[in-house]
Amino acid sequence: MSKKHALLLMLIIPLVALGSTGLHVILSPSLSINSFPAVSNSYKPSLEDLNRYLSVPAIFSGGMQISLGKSRLYLNMDLRQEFSDYLMGNWFSNLPLSTTNFLPSVDMNFPRLGYFERRDENSLISLGRRKLSLGGSTYSFVLSNTLPYFDHLWIELNGKAKSGEYLYNFFVISSDRTVSGGPKTLLGHRFGYMNDNLKVTFGEENLVYGVYPDLQDIGPFLIYHHTYQDHSNVTATIAAEVKIDRAIAYGEFTLDDFRLSTESPNSNPTAFGWLAGFSWKISDGLPYSGLRFTEAENEVRDQTLLNSGGLRVRMEHYHATTYLYNRGISIGKFTYQYRFNVLHLDSWPVITGFFGFPFGPDSTLSLVGIEYESQNISLSVKAELLRTGSANIDSPYEPPFDQNWYGPKKPINRSMILSLASFFAYCPDTALFAGGKVIFADHIDFWINVGFIKGFSLF
Numbered sequence: 001m002s003k004k005h006a007l008l009l010m011l012i013i014p015l016v017a018l019g020s021t022g023l024h025v026i027l028s029p030s031l032s033i034n035s036f037p038a039v040s041n042s043y044k045p046s047l048e049d050l051n052r053y054l055s056v057p058a059i060f061s062g063g064m065q066i067s068l069g070k071s072r073l074y075l076n077m078d079l080r081q082e083f084s085d086y087l088m089g090n091w092f093s094n095l096p097l098s099t100t101n102f103l104p105s106v107d108m109n110f111p112r113l114g115y116f117e118r119r120d121e122n123s124l125i126s127l128g129r130r131k132l133s134l135g136g137s138t139y140s141f142v143l144s145n146t147l148p149y150f151d152h153l154w155i156e157l158n159g160k161a162k163s164g165e166y167l168y169n170f171f172v173i174s175s176d177r178t179v180s181g182g183p184k185t186l187l188g189h190r191f192g193y194m195n196d197n198l199k200v201t202f203g204e205e206n207l208v209y210g211v212y213p214d215l216q217d218i219g220p221f222l223i224y225h226h227t228y229q230d231h232s233n234v235t236a237t238i239a240a241e242v243k244i245d246r247a248i249a250y251g252e253f254t255l256d257d258f259r260l261s262t263e264s265p266n267s268n269p270t271a272f273g274w275l276a277g278f279s280w281k282i283s284d285g286l287p288y289s290g291l292r293f294t295e296a297e298n299e300v301r302d303q304t305l306l307n308s309g310g311l312r313v314r315m316e317h318y319h320a321t322t323y324l325y326n327r328g329i330s331i332g333k334f335t336y337q338y339r340f341n342v343l344h345l346d347s348w349p350v351i352t353g354f355f356g357f358p359f360g361p362d363s364t365l366s367l368v369g370i371e372y373e374s375q376n377i378s379l380s381v382k383a384e385l386l387r388t389g390s391a392n393i394d395s396p397y398e399p400p401f402d403q404n405w406y407g408p409k410k411p412i413n414r415s416m417i418l419s420l421a422s423f424f425a426y427c428p429d430t431a432l433f434a435g436g437k438v439i440f441a442d443h444i445d446f447w448i449n450v451g452f453i454k455g456f457s458l459f
Contacts, residue, residue, distance in 0.1 A: 021066045023458040024076075026294060028057035030094045030433075030451025035444070038089035041344050045087060047358075050338070050351050053086050054148055055435060056449055057293050059094045063114075075114040076294050080107040084344035094451070099344070108341050112149050113298055124156040126300055132171070134190075135239055136304035137316055138367060138382075139357055141254035141273035141324075142188065142205055142237055143171075145299055146358040147336055154300055164195030169203070169302055170220045172213075179337040179350050181330065182210045186355060189220050190237075190302075199241040199305055205254075205355075207233040209331040233332050241305045248305050251276045254356070256324050256334075266399040271323040273357055277316035285310035288378035290425025291453045293433075309373045316367040322389065322407035324361040325354060326397045333393055352393075362389035362407040376425040384417040415441035429455045 034052070039045075058078035066073040081096045082105040090097045098105040115128025132152060133145035143150075150173045157168040168191055175184040185208045192201030206224035208217050210231045216222070217232070224234045239252040256271035287308035291297075306312075325334035337352045354360055369382040389408025402409065419437045426432060436448035 021064075021068075023062065023064050025060070025062040025456040025458065026291075027060055027454045027456075028094070028293075028451055029059055030056055030449055032056060032091050032093065032447060032449045034091060034447035036091075036447070039087045039345075041088075043087065043345055045083070045340075045345065045349055045351055047351055047353050049087060050083075050148070050353075051146070052437075052447055053083055054295075055437075055447070056081075056086075056091075056094050057433075057451070057453070059096070061294060063111075070120045071116070071118045073116045074298065075111065076298075077111050078107075078294075080110070081105070082107045082343055083109070083340055084342035088344060105343055113295060115298070122158055124154070124300070126152065126154040128152070131295055131299035132173075133299065133301045135252060135302070136241060136248070136250055136279070136306040137252065137275055137277050138314075138369070139275070139316075139318060139365075141252060141275065141318075141320070141356040142203070142235075144354075144356055144358055145296075145301070147353045147355075148295070148338065150336070156302065158194075158303070161193075164193060164198075167192035167194055167201065167303065169201075172218070173336075173355070175336055176339055179339045180209070183212050184209045184331055185213050185217075186334075187213060187217060187224075194303060194305075197243040197305075199239075199303070201237075201239045203237045203239075205235045205237065207235075207332065207334055209233065209329075231332075233327055233334065235334070243305050246281045248279045248281075249277070250279070250305075265401070269323045269401040269405045271321050271326070271361070271405065273318070273320040273324050275316060275318045277314060279306055279312055279314040281307075282311040282313065285373055286375040288373045288423065288425070289375050289428075290378070290423060291429070291431040291455055292378070292423055293453075312371045314367070314369045314371065316365075316369075318357060318359075318363075318365040318367075320357050320359065320361050320363050320407075322362045322391045322402060322405050322409055323397065325356075326361060326393060326395070328397045335393060354393075359386060359388065360393050362391040362395075362409055363387060364408060378421075378423040380419075380421045382417075382419045384419070386415045386417060388413045388415075413441070415439060426452075429457075 058080035061078035063076035081094050085099050085105050088099045096104040096106045115130050117126040129149045129151050131145045132143050132150050134140045134143045153172040155170045158165045170189045173186040177183045188205040190201045190203035204224045216227055235254055235256045237254045241250040253274045257268040259270050327333050334355050335352050336355050337350055339350050364387045366385045372379040391409050417439050421435045424432045431453045434450045438446040
């Protein structure tokens with residue numbers, strides 16, 4: 001045994017004795033059916049391709065957890081089929097098979113999950129790579145969990161008051177500077193109040209691009225808008241949740257720009273996004289306690305009035321105006337980009353998503369969902385009606401701006417999306433899963449994925 005390995009064991013063995021430290025292994029074999037044709041070697045993958053690919057779990061993953069008191073370090077590495085081989089036809093299972101030779105081909109874009117956190121009754125600090133999201137709605141115009149991960153620093157603080165508690169949230173997210181064309185950092189802070197029947201938050205988001213943030217950007221108690229800095233794109237958000245008996249109404253409004261009547265017609269046009277939702281809990285129940293996909297299990301979401309467990313119906317509506325998230329230069333847009341090392345397709349393809357609302361500007365979405373949770377079952381069924389206008393994040397952002405800034409701009413494309421996600425815990429370390437999606441647009445596309453998850457805890 002080398003000196004390096006001996007030193008590693010000397011560090012791990014005391015942690016095993018003192019905390020809940022150990023190694024974990026997760027097996028998730030699955031089978032898939034879908035209607036998407038195999039692509040050619042010149043194909044450029046889209047965000048929908050990435051989401052479909054990541055809806056299939058890795059057949060094998062493993063890593064380490066170190067827990068000492070209120071602190072926890074978690075690292076997960078997965079053995080996943082290669083992205084370009086998946087798109088070129090190897091989608092029937094999650095075995096890492098190659099389309100060009102008999103040797104297996106493994107995705108090299110890992111880890112997607114690894115972080116340190118410290119959590120107690122009044123605070124949470126998270127540093128690393130994991131999913132982040134805000135609010136009790138399915139999506140948010142600030143941060144949504146639809147993207148694979150964010151590289152982040154996340155701080156939550158709460159303090160008790162006579163009638164509830166006061167909330168504070170601060171986060172920093174960094175993008176890949178080799179893709180963005182330079183450093184690109186999203187900073188945000190939120191202040192709020194919450195009790196058993198009400199939650200109200202006010203916040204700002206500051207996208208600093210082309211330069212690294214300084215103390216004027218990082219300051220957690222500044223008003224970002226009032227710093228009037230170059231290389232900075234600022235939005236403001238107000239969100240609320242109100243509980244009445246078994247129903248909860250919730251909403252969010254994110255303002256990107258507001259053009260005053262006294263401003264030049266060449267100044268930035270009005271741009272914002274809003275959502276309104278309603279959730280009715282039909283029956284109570286225990287939260288699901290079985291295994292899920294590791295990325296979802298390790299997601300961070302701020303506090304909400306919506307409690308897990310039981311049967312719930314929800315309805316939501318989203319509207320993103322024509323110029324939301326946009327700027328005249330690419331690095332200044334509210335987008336988050338991923339660069340992939342693949343065996344086929346174009347060299348180092350880049351896929352772009354949004355920090356918040358996944359369908360981007362000039363769009364509306366109406367959603368109806370049914371969710372059920374018990375200790376052994378988790379089930380979610382959604383129907384979404386999506387309307388997208390002719391503008392998108394790559395449309396020109398320069399004068400003269402369209403007077404129809406509310407959108408969506410004609411011609412409008414419509415699609416209906418039906419989706420299913422379900423888990424059944426056979427025992428504490430084993431679960432069955434089934435998921436799928438059907439998209440009704442110009443033509444019908446679908447995918448279905450079934451399999452099981454088996455977890456093992458080593459020493």
